[in-house]
Amino acid sequence: MTVAAEHPITRKGREIRVRVLEMTGSDHELGHILVFGELGPNPLVRLHSRCLYGDVLGSQDCDCRAELELSLDRIQAEGGGVLVYLEQEGRGAGLLVKAQGLRLSEESGVDTFTSYRMLGVDVDSRTYEHAAQSLRTGLDLSAVRLMTNNPDKVTALRRVGLAVEIVPLNTRPSSERAKRYMEAKRLHAGHLLRGHNY
Numbered sequence: 001m002t003v004a005a006e007h008p009i010t011r012k013g014r015e016i017r018v019r020v021l022e023m024t025g026s027d028h029e030l031g032h033i034l035v036f037g038e039l040g041p042n043p044l045v046r047l048h049s050r051c052l053y054g055d056v057l058g059s060q061d062c063d064c065r066a067e068l069e070l071s072l073d074r075i076q077a078e079g080g081g082v083l084v085y086l087e088q089e090g091r092g093a094g095l096l097v098k099a100q101g102l103r104l105s106e107e108s109g110v111d112t113f114t115s116y117r118m119l120g121v122d123v124d125s126r127t128y129e130h131a132a133q134s135l136r137t138g139l140d141l142s143a144v145r146l147m148t149n150n151p152d153k154v155t156a157l158r159r160v161g162l163a164v165e166i167v168p169l170n171t172r173p174s175s176e177r178a179k180r181y182m183e184a185k186r187l188h189a190g191h192l193l194r195g196h197n198y
Contacts, residue, residue, distance in 0.1 A: 016076055021138065023084075029130035030087040033138065037080030044081035044167065045144040046071035047131055047153050049088035052095060061102075062181050066171035071147045074167075082139065084131045091116075092125035111184035124189060128156035136160045149191040168192060 006019040019035040048071070054064035075081030090098030093116065104115040116123045135141050135157070143163035146154060157164045173179035185191040 011072070011076060014076060016079070021134075023086075023130065023134055025130050028088060028092055028125065028127050031131065032085050033134060034083040034085065035080075035139070036075050036083070037078075039080050039082070039139070039141075042143045042145055042163075042165070043141070044071075044075050044078060044147060045084070045135065045141075046075070046082070046147045047084045047086065047128060049086045049091070049126060052089060053098075060174040061177040063171050063173060063178055066174065067147075067149075067169045070169055070171060074147065082135070082144075084135070086126070086128075086131060088126045091123065092127075093121050097121055111180060111188070113184055113188040124152075126152075128153050129159065132157045132160045132162065136162055149185075151190050151192065166192070 006017060008015050008017050016037050021033040021035070023029060023031045023033060046068070048064075048068050051059075051062060051064035053059035054062050054066075055068060058065065071081075071083065075083070089095045090101070093101075097116070097119065098112075100119060101112045101115040101121070104110070104118060105112050108115065108118070110118070113123045135144065141162060143165070144157065145165045145167045146157060147167045147169055148154065149169055154164050154166060173182055182191075
């Protein structure tokens with residue numbers, strides 16, 4: 001992991017400094033760590049897998065962009081925190097497989113976890129251990145407040161010795177497709193969508 005740059009950015013009318021570090025490794029370990037502002041002893045942290053449709057295209061069919069926005073809002077309000085942006089499009093399967101899964105879901109009426117199985121693809125091939133170790137050793141953190149609904153991320157961070165306080169990301173689905181996707185994540189991956197906030 002190497003330091004690339006540090007500079008201020010303006011987001012939603014407010015300035016905050018960001019330091020960018022590159023994560024190197026195998027395909028599933030690639031990504032960047034963005035350190036915003038000043039980190040306290042127990043900073044807010046978001047592990048976010050790239051979602052081109054949500055993050056860039058503004059798709060309303062998933063909750064990815066909503067979770068990212070809420071996480072960044074919290075970091076900015078606090079004046080510091082960490083975003084780990086992982087190159088794990090399509091739950092690690094890549095953009096093309098993601099698109100194939102979405103098309104199959106549309107044609108057959110199944111959720112994307114089921115469509116991945118029908119395509120013979122792992123429903124979620126992501127790993128978080130490398131990201132967790134980068135937080136532990138690269139940033140020298142011992143405790144974090146992890147903004148997530150995904151229990152796999154919590155487990156990965158605790159395995160490397162990080163004390164983890166879970167900060168749920170309660171977002172509302174912006175469409176019926178998003179609602180079905182969030183429910184599928186709860187059913188198939190055990191995401192902690194507390195109170196079924198939709």
